[in-house]
Amino acid sequence: MTETNEFRRLKALAKRYARANRIAQHQALDLIAGELGFRNWVKLISASKKGWQTDTEQMARVEAFVMSPLPAATILKGDSEAMNRRFAYLEQAEHGMIGDHTYRLQEILGDVIIAGEGWSIRVSENPGAIPIVETYTDPEADCPVLDPEFRQKALKVARDWAVRVRAEISTDWPRRSTKPDLNGVVRHPLGRGKSAVWFCLHCDGKITGAQIAENLWHCPGCGASPLDIFDTAFWSDDRGESFLPVKANEAVGQDQPDFQIVDGRPKLDLTEEKIILLIRTALLDDASNISEKLGALLAEISTDDENGVWIELEVDLWPEKKDPVQALAVSQLLGLEAEIISSSSTIPFAWPGLGEIATSTSEYTQMMLDAYAQYGGLPNRKAKE
Template structure:
């Protein structure tokens, strides 16, 4: 492997981290540099110009960072299979729970309760009692709800990382003019319109909510670059 290839591997890892986190590439380069013991990316490149070369151990650290940010990055078959079946269940404050996803919504449940976190980042959690016969349901307690929500939020973060890694970069990180690219239709605009609620949002707002409407949480299928439905069909 050439010296340029070694540094390129670190840059590629940073690019993958940036996509998963939905941050600028320079921010991800700083993450890589600091993980390798440098205060910032410029310090790392200065060392490289003076003869330092990232050894295999450092490149392995960079690869591990990518996997930690986006363990679902392998989507050839079932992306969740890479985690193993033991990752989908656990115990919280003495109560067993399981986790699953459906259409990228995260569902966490146990005996008599469940928590659902919809795909849209701005969508609130839904708590539900599934067995009203229980005299002591853990979901009735605020501290249990908060702890369950923290676990479910971690899973939703993985879902978001996988989605962001699959989408065009500008769908999650708008350009300097605030223009975002629709992940399905690939239109580009700085203003977006929702067919469901008939309200508009900026490119920055819809990108932050993974192209769900920031106002009514409608799906990306309802988001359009122009309000074509408002046209006067009588003309």
């Protein structure tokens, strides 16, 4: 590698690092110089004039450094100790151990999820959102994530990874999307212009360029995605004049915990819709021919406030004397008292008896079409647009 190429490579790496971590390029150059053992970039330049050159190993180290970004705040404080502390465990992430517990780490649509036996933590792509800690075990059971020390470690692993994911996202964005100019003007990452003031379609919040850049284009007030952020409040009568400035992220306040624990175990919410679904499925179990299947699918099912369920079956499709045994059994399991009613209304196809002799729906369809052709009008098919 010639000297020119070497420096071009270092500068390119600094540019990438600056962009990923939303810091100025000169700061990134200084950090990279620091990584090579110099106090700053100027020192590195002067050393190189005296014949100093990077070797392959040093270049590899700089590349590794650039790939594992640190939170910008840490770097801006110039904490060299923190800079040198690499996320060693991040390199081997994906699967890892905290104490005796294994975890897996993955990214789903920008969110980072760390999960183990009976627990998971989701760190949103939105830097303003607080992580959600979910447990899937009995509250009495021993779940590692309920132990504060373990939880902090797991949160750190996920948050560090999220920093990296966000950095990758902002690397793809124009530089001006993450770094406001002197007037606070920033460029929308999805090409919706430049402005120092932005508006959230979701919560009608007014957002400064610096705020929105810092929050990676998620609304600091409500967490809406970059898709909901506009430079003009076109939906407002006064073009957003009356909109209130969004408050900086309060969720990360001192007094409140910076995560939320929720019981993630599946809970049965037996709505009328779900009861109807189960009963109808049971009716299909009970149906012994095509006609009865149609009857099951067309049955009117409803529940009342007194734990009753009404099952209304069309008499032409479902024999009046036939008990829907499975449907009754399901009702009982759900603690419902079933009432079977026979009704007579319009049925979708004439000659319901055909459905009793056909062995399949295709056979029934053919018989039904033939019958219409012979005794009725032509199929009344709605033309597709």
